[in-house]
């Protein structure tokens with residue numbers, strides 16, 4: 284095996300069609316190290332079994348943000364310095380960083396289990412069943428004003444639908460949901476840009492100098508005060524029931540959980556719906572099969588599994604390595620980032636027959652689009668319902684659907700973690 288292979292993982296070509304590169308990486312360099320501009324090493328992991336093994340081993344490959352704090356302290360101690368404690372702002376009880384990094388996706392072990400358990404008390408089977416009618420109404424209502432002269436941009440439609448759903452789940456208005464999404468995305472851009480694990484004080488300074496984080500904490504203060512006075516059947520009211528209880532949630536954990544839910548619950552599902560319609564339009568015989576069988580639950584469930592496998596929206600997830608690990612192509616060092624690319628795992632030819640083919644009848648379909656191990660997606664059942672409601676609505680109401688432009692000209696977003704189309708204009712007729 285050559286050690287000098289270089290893959291271009293940032294170009295438009297890659298984002299428009301990453302699958303040939305992933306196939307080559309699976310074959311030739313299943314653990315591919317890449318240097319970040321700040322000098323850290325990120326290992327791209329592309330085979331199914333390797334991705335699963337890493338995701339299953341949260342002791343060695345962790346998502347725990349506290350690990351970064353420990354690394355930062357160690358780095359400073361090595362230089363004979365002591366980490367200065369991060370100060371709270373003048374207007375908030377804690378440093379801003381705590382309000383956005385204290386959620387279940389950045390915790391492991393006991394703390395993670397606590398947060399996941401609290402989340403599961405909300406996302407019950409009963410809740411999901413009760414949402415079907417509400418989601419169907421939203422799917423129909425949106426179509427009435429987004430479909431113009433038989434033309435629809437499925438990306439815009441899907442974005443609007445998913446933001447409405449997550450706003451409903453949280454118990455905020457659609458406008459507030461859109462506001463939250465914008466503010467949180469800005470904050471995440473600041474956190475992601477801090478590619479230096481020894482600079483928490485710098486990160487805190489960036490958050491404090493950018494208005495979004497402080498504004499958001501103020502917004503959450505007001506929102507939670509109102510919900511405490513008048514609790515509803517929504518996720519924020521549910522989280523507030525656990526506030527300040529033994530084994531419960533502190534305020535910054537609640538705000539953090541709301542922030543992660545907006546992002547995790549929106550981008551993912553919003554991307555899958557257009558990608559699924561795109562795949563169906565490219566495979567008219569499979570579109571016809573689903574148009575004839577959309578009422579059959581088993582047919583739809585099988586098809587949805589294939590939508591999320593073939594159109595995996597979360598390309599890769601990161602983990603920090605807690606001790607040196609030897610692999611064929613070198614040593615993954617303590618502190619290195621590993622990135623199981625589940626989008627590639629889901630096309631692994633050793634697991635899936637004709638892995639590069641879209642097949643809505645694929646069964647079994649052991650994809651890992653919703654992750655694997657302790658951090659398995661907490662909103663999986665909601666996401667499946669959202670996709671089912673929208674796709675079924677399209678299939679049942681519109682006998683004709685076709686691309687409005689040339690499919691070759693469609694562009695995919697240039698994003699390292701999420702895969703979705705920039706736009707998908709289609710023509711539809713009843």
Ligand code: HEM
Nearest residue numbers: 387388547548551552597600652653654658660661662666
């Ligand atoms: C098709 C849609 C979706 C896909 C493909 C998806 C995928 C994923 C993946 C891959 C992870 C694991 C991340 C990791 O291990 O680092 C994850 C975690 C998570 N997802 Fe989803 N997701 C979807 C929809 C949703 C929705 C609708 C919600 C909530 C409303 C949601 C909430 C979460 C949460 C809270 C976690 C963190 C779980 C934990 O850390 O234990 N997701 N999701």
